[in-house]
Amino acid sequence: MPTTYSNLIWYTISGLLLLLVQLNLGYITIEGVAPDLLVILIAVIALREGQFIGIIVGFVLGLAFDIISSNIPGTNALAKVVAGFVIGYFYNEQLSLQQSIGAFRFLLIVAFGTAIHNLIFDFFYVEPTDLSLWSFFLRSGIAGTLYTVVVASMVMLVAARKKGER
């Protein structure tokens, strides 16, 4: 499906909104773990527009989040570029948006992409004296992945419902 001008506007607005929401997720944070809404948006765009656009969106959203969240510049950008690249592999031209994200397959793709994203991202924040990389990933990476999948399931349900209506 070719990218249109209106799509681009929608993606930009969605990205900006989600950046703001992502910054203020304190009220739904459980034990310091929060879902990554940006990865879900990247997954939606990558599955709709393809791998190339997914990578670019991943980098732009990641860099923007690094800047506004005072994270180490480049960490989110790197993790989200790889997430966009991985998720983009599952892009299928034959499927509509509703078909792409309105199925369990979408949850698996988000889980896979988020896990890789968290693995890369956590790598920069692990304290050498605190925990091993693996135990750190298990604590915040897996938990974060599961939480993101839970939120992604809502997106999937909405898409599935739209798909059913048609």
Added chain:
Amino acid sequence: MRRLADLLLRYKEYALTLLLISISLILISTSNNQQLRSFRTISVGIVASVQEAFSWVPNPFALESENHALRQLNKDLSTQAMQLREEAVKAEKYKAMLGFKEKTPMKLLAAEVVGKTIIQLRNTATLNVGSRDGVKEGMPVMTERGLVGRVVGLNDRYSIVQLLVNVDTKVPARMLGSRNEGIVTWEPDGVMVMKYVPTALKQKKGDTAVTSSQSIFFPENIPIGVIADVQEEQGTLFDRIIIEPATNFATFEEAFVVLHNPDEARLKLEQSLIEGESRRNGGGRNR
């Protein structure tokens, strides 16, 4: 070029990913955040392992930079060695000067040569001491090796020395071995000569010429040089004795001003005698 563009287009996702990953890593590496220390530790460990595994492969860029650094080091060390050699020579010279100053009964003032000429007929040297240091016109100047000349002009900070290698210089001298006396001068052909020594008096090569007690300005027994050759002067009763100067005028850089004041009474007496003589001679001619 076109094939490369085709290749990039074909694998544009991979190329873009690599490019964006590189940009991200550059951003991360330029960050000075404390949280990055584990990342840096692990990265350095990985890079070091890879480097160690491939250390046997020669790296022309590293070799070039190493070569450049070694060349620079070599240049620096050469300069340092040259400076040390110069310092050693100076130290040796100062040691000799200090030893001489301690041994000699003369009152000496150490000075540095700040300018000199040695290839003209009237050669002079400039010393960095002047009237405020106690220097007066007429004072002898010497090195630990021998006589250099006489102060002929000065201000409060500097003195001009008329060197022995100057056609205007005339020094009453004596041979240490034979005790024969004469006048040492510098001739326009660049040779130091002792004149007015009768041929009948035998001279020995290698004998040392020193200042004699005949001089008003120079104290006795300051070495001037050694006899290099004795030549008979045709049509006269005197020998022409070639003197090899004790001081190397080309290389001397430090000197002592001998704080020696001429005997005023003797000076006045001799000057009045000379003036009287010239008056008598002048009058004779007038008559």
